[in-house]
Amino acid sequence: MRIKHFISDRYGGVSKPPYNWLNIAMHVGDSALDVKRNRQILYKKAGITNAQFANQVHGDMIVEINDFIVPPSCDGLITTQFSLPLAIMSADCFGVLLYDNNAKVIAALHAGRMGATKQIVAKAMHLMRNRYGATNISAIISPGIHSCCYEVSLELASQYPNRFIKRGRYLDIKAIIYEQLEQNRVESIRDYNICTCCSSDYYSYRRDKKTGRFASIIWMEE
């Protein structure tokens, strides 16, 4: 069994500006036909034939997936099934992909400010351990907005502990994610360490507002 993952950028698709080029999200105003073609291109790039998406709502609900279904409204997907890729869409939010080789369980989480604040990463790790017998959970963190670019209001900044605030009013979402990973004894972390707002290779909602979404996908292969 092998754990595989794929994180797309904006290149190689057919969408026109401002969604250029590989937008994989239907809900952002792009042409549905273009998105359909892009998803096929995405699957080909990743080496898969399909992926389970979610109707993301910036919450902390995690849904167990046993077969491909209509995208459920949630921000976390978890499975023990092989060849059932789980996909998260984002443009600044982090895709956090979790896996345990031995317990053979994987999860894909949409962790933006809201999801991270609601502890979706800790919640997924508890679930993997308590329900699926995971003991060694590793994590992959997609590109997302870093504290260099995530200025928030002073009022919002004041709702977070100082350790998550940089230079007065810049929120460090990834530090919130790291804290949950480390408090739950994560085995290893692979961090793409790319700020989506700094890098034009990725979609950024903060930078562009009307824009596409890239995908973070994880799956198990026999």
Ligand SMILES: [Zn+2]
């Ligand atoms: Zn940045």
